[in-house]
Structures are given as structure tokens and as C-alpha cells.
Amino acid sequence: MTHLGDRIFRTVMTMAASVIVIIVLGMIVKMVMSSMPTLQAYGIGFLTGSEWVPSENVFGALPFIYGTVVSSVLALIISVPISIGIAIFLVEQAPAKIARPIAFMVELLAAIPSVVYGLWGIFVLAPFVRDHLGAFLAETLGFLPLFQGRLTGIGMLTGGLILALMITPIITAVVRDVLEAVPNTQREASLALGATKWETTQIVLGNAASGIAGAVVLGLGRAIGETMAVTMVIGNSPQITASLFEPAYTIASVLAANFADATEELYLSALIEMGLVLFLVTFIINGFAKLLVMRVAKRTGTAKST
Numbered sequence: 001m002t003h004l005g006d007r008i009f010r011t012v013m014t015m016a017a018s019v020i021v022i023i024v025l026g027m028i029v030k031m032v033m034s035s036m037p038t039l040q041a042y043g044i045g046f047l048t049g050s051e052w053v054p055s056e057n058v059f060g061a062l063p064f065i066y067g068t069v070v071s072s073v074l075a076l077i078i079s080v081p082i083s084i085g086i087a088i089f090l091v092e093q094a095p096a097k098i099a100r101p102i103a104f105m106v107e108l109l110a111a112i113p114s115v116v117y118g119l120w121g122i123f124v125l126a127p128f129v130r131d132h133l134g135a136f137l138a139e140t141l142g143f144l145p146l147f148q149g150r151l152t153g154i155g156m157l158t159g160g161l162i163l164a165l166m167i168t169p170i171i172t173a174v175v176r177d178v179l180e181a182v183p184n185t186q187r188e189a190s191l192a193l194g195a196t197k198w199e200t201t202q203i204v205l206g207n208a209a210s211g212i213a214g215a216v217v218l219g220l221g222r223a224i225g226e227t228m229a230v231t232m233v234i235g236n237s238p239q240i241t242a243s244l245f246e247p248a249y250t251i252a253s254v255l256a257a258n259f260a261d262a263t264e265e266l267y268l269s270a271l272i273e274m275g276l277v278l279f280l281v282t283f284i285i286n287g288f289a290k291l292l293v294m295r296v297a298k299r300t301g302t303a304k305s306t
Helices: 004-034 038-042 062-093 097-109 114-141 156-181 184-192 196-208 209-225 228-235 249-263 267-299
Strands: none
Touching: 004 038, 004 267, 038 267, 062 097, 062 114, 062 156, 062 196, 062 249, 062 267, 097 156, 114 156, 114 228, 156 209, 156 228, 184 196, 196 209, 209 249, 209 267, 228 249, 249 267
């Protein structure tokens, strides 16, 4: 027979866990209700429209969706190789006296406020992109549409670089945990069969592939939802252009920059609907990433011994 104290404890814990579910469902219901004017006025056309003129009650979310996707993908292209390389070095190569300080520095990057990244982006990264990186790319790869257009230092490229810097600590930390979850017996067996250190690392990466994919998806979720730093450096212009030098806009940025000015019902509804899209996308992405990481933990069964 279950003890009374155990039943009370289980009930209290169940109620505490249910609060999270209730909050999430409440947020979704509230945003859907607040988005009804836009849903009724535009329907699916809101997501495919390319014009954003609040003074004329014309709202199209496509430029913001485009800016969000391109900046996030650009951040992943830059960040993923660096993050995986750092994680491999910390777990497979570096001695403990070196790995610990580097791991601490990586974790410290994750704790820096977003607005600090934005200020650094404005005063350091943007001039560097304008005077050096952007000029180099325009000179060497200017025949590509990606590297044509005005070179001001404020635009999609700078926003992608800021996002890459911000998601690198997250991806690195998760990949490191995933690699540490691979049992040492696999490494020992590979080395005993005559494999080199690099070949052994390849085997470890193969066993941790799902978890690494989860880390990448988790970083994507962070990049999609990032607000202040991107708002400060991406230019905030609702346009669709192939050039990475041109200003752009993201969903999170338009919410941060325009919500205080939304006095009309339809304008406010349009912003809330974009917030709903962003919420659902990040919720799905983070859930998918968690499932991938749990798959690795379940398959390996045991953690790497230290």
C-alpha cells in the first residue's frame, strides 16, 4: 500500500509539472485568439505576402521569414564546424588541465547578455565586415549575387556572424556531452585493433551522430529566436535580396522593434501572428533536438568514465 506521504508528494510534483503544460497551452491559445483579425483578413496569404506597410494596413511576413531562415542557416554554416572541432578537442585530444579552462571560456560566452553581443557587433564587427571581410569577399567572390550590393557593415552577413558566435557555446556544450556519453570501451576496442586516434574519433562521431544532429538543431532554435543582438546589426529592412551585404529583417527583430508602435488592432494582430509562428517553430525545433540527444543517451547506455 502506498504511503500517504508518497501520494501527497507525487500529487504535488504532478501539479508542478502540469503548470508548465498549462502555461504553454495558454500562450498558444492566447496568441491564436489575438491573431484572429490577421488570420481572417489575410489567411495563408499573410505568410506569403512580401509587402509590409503598417500605415496602409498591408502586412506580409515573407521578408521576415526569409531573413530569419537565411541568417540562421548562415550562422549554422559558420558555427557548426567550429563547435564540433572544439568539442572533439576537449573530449578526445586535450589534457584535463587545458580542457577545463577552455570549457569554462566556452560556457562563459553563453552567459554574455545578448545586448553586449549587439554593441560589440555595432562597434567592432560591423566596421570589420565593412572594411575587411566584406571588401575581401566582394573582391574575390563579387561575381556571385551573395556578395554584391552596398557594403555598409550592417546587414545579413553581420547578423549571421553574430548569431554564429552566440550559438557556438550551445552547440559545443551539447556535442561535448554527447561525445562523453560514448562508452570508453569503444575507444579502447578501436585502438586495440590498430586504429589511429583520428580513426577512433571517426568511430566515436559515428556513434554520436544523432546527438550531434540534435545539438545542431538546438543551435538552430536559438538562432531563430535571437532578438536584440540581431536587431542591432542586421539593418531592419523588410526586403528579400540575394546579397548578404544588404540589410534584412527577422521575425524576432520586427517584434522587438515594432511592438511598441502597434496601436491599430490589425497591426498588433500581425505582430502577434508572427510571434505565434516563431513560437511554434522554436518549440518544434527544440523538441526535435531533445529527442535526438535522448536517442544517443539511450543507445550508448553508459557515460564515458573519467
